[in-house]
Amino acid sequence: xxxxxxxxxxxxxxxxxxxxxxxxxxxxxxxxxxxxxxxxxxxxxxxxxxxxxxxxxxxxxxxxxxxxxxxxxxxxxxxxxxxxxxxxxxxxxxxxxxxxxxxxxxxxxxxxxxx
Amino acid sequence: xxxxxxxxxxxxxxxxxxxxxxxxxxxxxxxxxxxxxxxxxxxxxxxxxxxxxxxxxxxxxxxxxxxxxxxxxxxxxxxxxxxxxxxxxxxxxxxxxxxxxxxxxxxxxxxxxxxxx
Numbered sequence: 001x002x003x004x005x006x007x008x009x010x011x012x013x014x015x016x017x018x019x020x021x022x023x024x025x026x027x028x029x030x031x032x033x034x035x036x037x038x039x040x041x042x043x044x045x046x047x048x049x050x051x052x053x054x055x056x057x058x059x060x061x062x063x064x065x066x067x068x069x070x071x072x073x074x075x076x077x078x079x080x081x082x083x084x085x086x087x088x089x090x091x092x093x094x095x096x097x098x099x100x101x102x103x104x105x106x107x108x109x110x111x112x113x114x115x
Numbered sequence: 116x117x118x119x120x121x122x123x124x125x126x127x128x129x130x131x132x133x134x135x136x137x138x139x140x141x142x143x144x145x146x147x148x149x150x151x152x153x154x155x156x157x158x159x160x161x162x163x164x165x166x167x168x169x170x171x172x173x174x175x176x177x178x179x180x181x182x183x184x185x186x187x188x189x190x191x192x193x194x195x196x197x198x199x200x201x202x203x204x205x206x207x208x209x210x211x212x213x214x215x216x217x218x219x220x221x222x223x224x225x226x227x228x229x230x231x232x
Contacts (some may be wrong), residue, residue: 043222106160
């Protein structure tokens with residue numbers, strides 16, 4: 001398996017622009033997670049899905065952030081409008097059902113810079 | 116709520132030596148999983164080792180092993196025969212096994228490991 005795939009790997013945009021981050025989870029995984037990593041706040045869970053349904057979005061910072069999972073093999077995280085404080089590395093991770101001892105597997109991350 | 120604490124922001128080890136990274140956690144649950152992830156400069160999060168709370172035997176993966184002390188809520192990572200490629204940020208993480216809306220990882224703040232040649 002190719003692992004979790006994220007695109008783009010790097011994104012530079014200007015404040016106010018819309019940003020869309022994409023993720024393809026590992027086939028057969030029924031959980032998908034979006035994390036944000038910054039120096040100040042470390043790794044934060046933004047939202048996670050189970051069987052394409054959002055389960056916990058309490059980590060989404062504000063209404064400018066939205067996430068969708070239209071099918072089992074694709075998810076997006078959208079920021080509209082973007083702000084400089086959104087600059088971070090965004091990770092997507094996937095995993096099997098909660099009863100499994102298997103961990104979450106992370107994608108390579110998208111490094112976002114908002115100018 | 117569960118918390119994970121890594122009290123060593125930075126550690127250093129000589130190549131070929133052994134180093135231990137500390138992790139403690141707080142939980143009222145009896146069934147859970149613990150993980151160590153490695154994040155090299157590439158930023159990729161890589162699973163190093165995992166431990167089920169119900170297992171008394173400490174997990175081992177090649178040069179990596181853990182010292183799991185359930186009563187003390189401690190989960191340290193030992194790296195033997197350290198190599199230059201081990202240099203990275205190491206994160207300890209906790210995950211409940213109780214199901215429901217708890218299938219999320221709770222991370223510590225990380226320990227930055229430097230390996231000296």
